[in-house]
Amino acid sequence: MKIETQSIHVGLPAARPGEPVLSPLVPASSFYAHPDAGFSANDLSDAAPHFYTRWSNPTLAALEARLAALDGGEAALAFASGMSAVTGLFLNRLKAGDHLLLSNVCYAGVAEFAHDALPRLGISATAVDSSDLAKVAAAIRPETRLVHIETPANPVLRLSDISAIAGIAHAAGAELSVDSTMATPVATRPLDLGADFVVHSLTKYACGHGDALGGAVIGPAAAIADLRKTSLIHLGAALSPFAAWLILRGLETLPIRMKAHEDNARAVTAFLETHPRVRRVYWPGAASHPQHELAVRQMRNFSGMVSFVPDDGPALARQFADRLKTVAYAVSLGKTRGLLFYIPTGDLIASSFRLEGEDAAAYRDIAGDGVFRLSVGIENADDIIADLAQALG
Structure with missing residues (x-):
């Protein structure tokens, strides 16, 4: 399907008599459980049914399927805000002793988190002009594990070459994440250009109507499953089903x-x-x-x-x-x-x-x-x- 069709159809219920023609809003916080189901997130498998909405929910699952399709990713994970999506990704991919390289012009909250919070966890961060490929390459360290860029960058709309930076990051054994909020998948699909993860503040163009907060990370299925177990379930930044439903509506247009x-x-x-x-x-x-x-x-x-x-x-x-x-x-x-x-x-x-x-x-x-x-x-x-x-x- 082309993007105009994907934005409407992916995540819809099966086309059977009696089924809704729109993704339903399921506001339930918990679901009937199998008697053998475990109580810990460590027991969560890819095929596990919905159990608790902080873990997964039918409305969020529909949103995640649509987001993954629009960005050409294997899987997507929704968060309560764009900021929680970025911080959840950072905390999942980085540990003490690792190094983060990020755009020196980006969303202010992301810059502040990298400069203030990550060093307290033993994670170093370097901000660099990511529009200058030579500076990006020079700032890579042996311990660099993640390069994070934002393109176009907030607020001066500076661009970064996703494909070239993906090559630099991968040659150093690092991953690349791209905040593509301002571009949206209509303009750019970073995964197609070599990025490992794409991040969106769904609050912005994805929702489009100014009535819901949300964020998402799209990437490989195994990495997204791990992100669900750690950053989503344990940090608790779950998107509400109603906000997910509003964003699904926004994605249609x-x-x-x-x-x-x-x-x-x-x-x-x-x-x-x-x-x-x-x-x-x-x-x-x-x-x-x-x-x-x-x-x-x-x-x-x-x-x-x-x-x-x-x-x-x-x-x-x-x-x-x-x-x-x-x-x-x-x-x-x-x-x-x-x-x-x-x-x-x-x-x-x-x-x-x-x-x-x-x-x-x-x-x-x-x-x-x-x-x-x-x-x-x-x-x-x-x-x-x-x-x-x-x-x-």
């Missing part, structure tokens, strides 16, 4: 929504690139993006994320918050409605990314004193542009 997001982002980028209060605009689909050639090679859809550097960020942020009507001045991304938020560069460099020297200067060259991260919605493009124009003044 994902390919159509991503086309609309991309079309609107193209129009909004063209508008912003000519506005006198905007210094620079970043959108992978624009010829002006410094990595546009890689975007064309690696992405079948350029997504709806646009970042731009203003002439006066703090003042313009207040102006946007006061004046915007169609676009919401709010965090998050990937919703049907447009969302915009200002991210000061100094805050990220100091508190989240911990960039110094050359890396800090390089980020400032891209982001200036701060960037507006604009998640372009699927409203009429003319209405979005008119709202931005009146708010810019």
